[in-house]
Amino acid sequence: MKLNAQELTNHLSRELASVYLIAGDEPLLVSEALREIQVRAIQSGFENREQHIVDKGFRWVDLESDMQNLSLFSSKRIVELRLHAPRPGDQGSRTMRAIVERSDPDTLLLIVTTKLDKAASNSVWIKCIEKHGVIIQVWPIDRARFPGWIRQRASVLGLDMSVSASELLAGRVEGNLLAADQELQKLFMLLGEGRVSEEIVLESVASNTRFDVFRLTDAMLAGDSKRTMKVLYGLRTEGIQPALVLWAISRELCLLARLKAASLSGEKEMVAMQRNQVWRNHQPLVRKALKRFEIKELTSLIMRASEVDRIIKGMLKGDAWNELINLLMDALASNPQQKSIVPWRAT
Incomplete structure (x- = not known):
């Protein structure tokens, strides 16, 4: 059977x-x-x-x-x-x-x-x-069903989770069911039974270092240099590995490049977003970033990210954290309104 x-x-x-x-x-x-x-x-x-x-x-x-x-x-x-x-x-x-x-x-x-x-x-x-x-x-829970799975799981704990809250959490844990379950357990311990809004989820994940890499890429996509460098400094201070930081940055740069290429080929933005499985609550930031970048800039940044990867792996000489800073500064410099970069003090 x-x-x-x-x-x-x-x-x-x-x-x-x-x-x-x-x-x-x-x-x-x-x-x-x-x-x-x-x-x-x-x-x-x-x-x-x-x-x-x-x-x-x-x-x-x-x-x-x-x-x-x-x-x-x-x-x-x-x-x-x-x-x-x-x-x-x-x-x-x-x-x-x-x-x-x-x-x-x-x-x-x-x-x-x-x-x-x-x-x-x-x-x-x-x-x-x-x-x-x-x-x-x-069978695994596919991306489309994941927010629904989170809401169902939350309801068992007595948590009434909004659609936007479940989509936010789904995007943050990147399909990791165990991480999603742990966050729901934490919310239940903190709140007990009741309504869970998007704001509550944001506050919960903001206190978790595991999600700080997402705060970093959100700031990068928004073109917010001060917040980007503040989060990056926090990641380094907390002992987060450079490879994880680079993974998060590279993932967003590659996504932007795919979407930009789709736009140049005539594909509608919403169709391209859906095809690339961009969460609904993440789409405004992605749209904002797409307006700042040209395809050549994205290609150049992805090549830079590849060099940083080789430095992290010891294949090239260099300081991984300094190169991550330079990579982010170049990404932020694509913002035409960018006026200054918060200076970094190496420790």
Whole structure:
């Protein structure tokens, strides 16, 4: 049997299979599916839990022997098997087929692995689990559904989140479900149940150093030199790695270049924004920046960013932070109203 994660709760209310394979690349959703099965198993009398991590030296023969030697007086147990990829090799495939086909009522086998590609889905051991147990495919939350997922998650905590607030948080965490969940938990602890506006989310993420790189790029897009340099100084003081700062800057420069190229080719701005998945609350800043930059300037800045990347990696000589400052100064200098740059004091 194959299920998606949304069907799991209904399935567990009716039955508990002897083997489950949970496959997916989203750690939060995979762990929650695993936990839901574990809770149901504990309610059904499975008292003990074993965990095996399949690495290069894993001995499949020991696992099979352990599964066969369960004492008549032993309690029910959960055996959790974690695979880094759905390719256990010939011996692993044979072992899991033998365990699954034996179907011990006192043992619940939980297998956790990454997304199943076509080859893995058609493998013999996967087909065996599909026949005798349940395969749960955990799909990622795509960008369009992410704000809705955040609002639904917030509602479970008693938070009434506005559409603009959920879109803001979705943009800040860049598709990271675990980071979004952590921010929602923090909001709940700070506010309790109630309405969550865009202003509240802004205040919450502003107190988190993890989001300061976004404050930096927002200031850069706005052409605000004083705020840009103030945030950059704060990032350096907090010990943020230059590579993370460069990633954030480069991401925005590349986005602007794609949008500018689309505009020059005749594509409508809104269509290009949607095609490049620019969040609605981020669009005003992007539009403002597009008015300042020409395509040649953006190309030059991206080339400069590539040089800074090589300096950070030690491939070229130079001071990474000073080069980041110069890169931002050049980006800010594209603002025709720019009059001065706040001087930087190296420490």
